[in-house]
Amino acid sequence: MNTIHRFLIPHSSFLIQGKCLLAFSHGLDSTALYHLLRESGIDFDVALVNYGIREQADEEEAAARELAERDGRRIFVAHAPRMTSDFEARARKFRYDFFESLIEKHGYDTLLTAHQLDDQLEWMLMRMIRGAGAAELAGMEPVSLRRTPSGHAYRIVRPLLEVPRAQLRRYLQERRIGWFDDVENVAGTNERSRIRPLAAKLMKGNETGIARSLEYLRRDRERLRSGGRLLYSRDKLRIVEIDSPDNLVRIADTQLKELGYLMSRFERERIERDPSTVLGRRWAVERRGNRLFIAPWVPGLVLPRRFREACRRAGIPPKIRPWLYRKGIDPQELL
Numbered sequence: 115m116n117t118i119h120r121f122l123i124p125h126s127s128f129l130i131q132g133k134c135l136l137a138f139s140h141g142l143d144s145t146a147l148y149h150l151l152r153e154s155g156i157d158f159d160v161a162l163v164n165y166g167i168r169e170q171a172d173e174e175e176a177a178a179r180e181l182a183e184r185d186g187r188r189i190f191v192a193h194a195p196r197m198t199s200d201f202e203a204r205a206r207k208f209r210y211d212f213f214e215s216l217i218e219k220h221g222y223d224t225l226l227t228a229h230q231l232d233d234q235l236e237w238m239l240m241r242m243i244r245g246a247g248a249a250e251l252a253g254m255e256p257v258s259l260r261r262t263p264s265g266h267a268y269r270i271v272r273p274l275l276e277v278p279r280a281q282l283r284r285y286l287q288e289r290r291i292g293w294f295d296d297v298e299n300v301a302g303t304n305e306r307s308r309i310r311p312l313a314a315k316l317m318k319g320n321e322t323g324i325a326r327s328l329e330y331l332r333r334d335r336e337r338l339r340s341g342g343r344l345l346y347s348r349d350k351l352r353i354v355e356i357d358s359p360d361n362l363v364r365i366a367d368t369q370l371k372e373l374g375y376l377m378s379r380f381e382r383e384r385i386e387r388d389p390s391t392v393l394g395r396r397w398a399v400e401r402r403g404n405r406l407f408i409a410p411w412v413p414g415l416v417l418p419r420r421f422r423e424a425c426r427r428a429g430i431p432p433k434i435r436p437w438l439y440r441k442g443i444d445p446q447e448l449l
Contacts (some may be wrong), residue, residue: 118285121273122154125257133224133431134158137209138180138189140174143228146282147274149166151226152185157352158226159188163209163217166193188241191215202306207374214262222268229254229272231321232279234328236313243309244379252331276322276329277316278301317427320351349441351434352408353448362386362406366399369408373397388432400431405417412436421445 120127122129129151136151138160151158159409160182164175175191180341182189196206213225237253250280258270271418274282286293317324342365346353356362363382370377370393377385381393389401397409407430417425425435438445 115202116131118281119150121148121277122156125271125273129156129224129226133221134224135220135222136160136215136226136228138162138178140178140294141228142282142286142293142295143230143233143274144281145291147226147228148181149286149289149291159220159222160189161190161213162192163205164191164193165205165210166196170250177294190412193379203374203376207242210374214233214266218262218266219265221266225266225268225270225271227270230274230277230282231328232310232313232317233326234275235317236309238328239309239313240305243329244355246360250385252335253328255332264265270349276325280317280321280358308319342406348443349439350410351437351443352406354406354408356404356406362401366406369406369438370397370399373408390431398431399438400433402429402431406428407434409437410415412440415439 124135133150134156136144136148136158137146139162146161160178162175162178164171166172171175179189179191190212194208197208216222217225229385231418234253238251241251241253247352254272254275256272256275259267260270261267290348342361343355344352344355345355350373352373354365354369356365363385365402367377367382373447375394375397377393384391384393391399392411396411398409400407400409411433413436417435417439421439425432425438428448430438430445430448435445
């Protein structure tokens with residue numbers, strides 16, 4: 115067995131027993147994970163998003179369909195609408211909305227993604243530039259538990275987090291397996307692609323130390339997480355009980371990141387000093403005592419007096435109430 119296969123072993127029990135969906139792009143990373151899973155005898159289906167922003171996008175899709183058909187796997191493809199601004203955040207939301215719709219419809223237990231060690235380092239450098247604490251620098255977890263909007267529980271598994279991109283490239287080259295390069299990243303059109311050349315230089319010869327440092331950071335994050343408790347989670351609503359004010363920004367940052375929003379340094383400072391604020395005209399963030407409330411911001415909605423009174427009795431802050439009303443959530447559920 116190639117040494118790279120050992121990274122699948124810690125996850126093998128539920129990968130074999132559960133129903134798996136692979137997030138696939140036919141780039142280097144996801145192509146390597148596809149073949150590692152296949153060689154390990156793990157059954158899975160494939161989901162691909164065609165953003166239509168690169169010349170070879172349709173060629174990538176056709177090659178992915180051919181590969182899945184050859185191996186007798188189901189493949190699901192979504193074509194994203196044109197995104198002219200805030201591409202990274204909007205693309206991520208579209209992608210995960212698509213994945214979760216498949217998870218709900220077809221009953222998948224596990225979503226597999228091909229994030230690897232270089233991605234982890236790139237993420238850490240991006241967070242350092244913006245300003246972040248130890249918990250945020252730790253980056254992604256090997257396994258994350260999630261729920262779809264309808265409440266279907268699933269896990270995201272990232273088995274390659276300790277594997278350098280160079281090792282994945284060698285794995286494919288040794289087997290003469292082709293993949294598609296992401297020319298948008300090479301062109302340097304977004305923040306991550308500007309960070310990538312620096313991360314690649316740091317990675318050379320330092321893979322073991324970087325992997326070890328990220329593992330230490332993940333362990334530190336687990337210790338820090340004892341500072342808060344998630345009380346309620348439904349769709350895009352989060353209510354967290356905070357043990358200490360010192361944990362406020364970190365917990366807010368973690369919850370918003372899971373919802374697809376990355377705070378700036380100024381927004382982190384605003385949350386510390388303002389108990390009721392709106393971030394990016396998108397997210398209402400409010401504190402009531404030791405409770406933190408996060409929900410999408412819905413401006414200009416006039417609420418019935420009875421609903422406002424029910425929210426007041428339940429201790430729901432004003433900026434959170436419009437989204438509850440729009441979603442038809444009874445404030446009594448949150449008591």
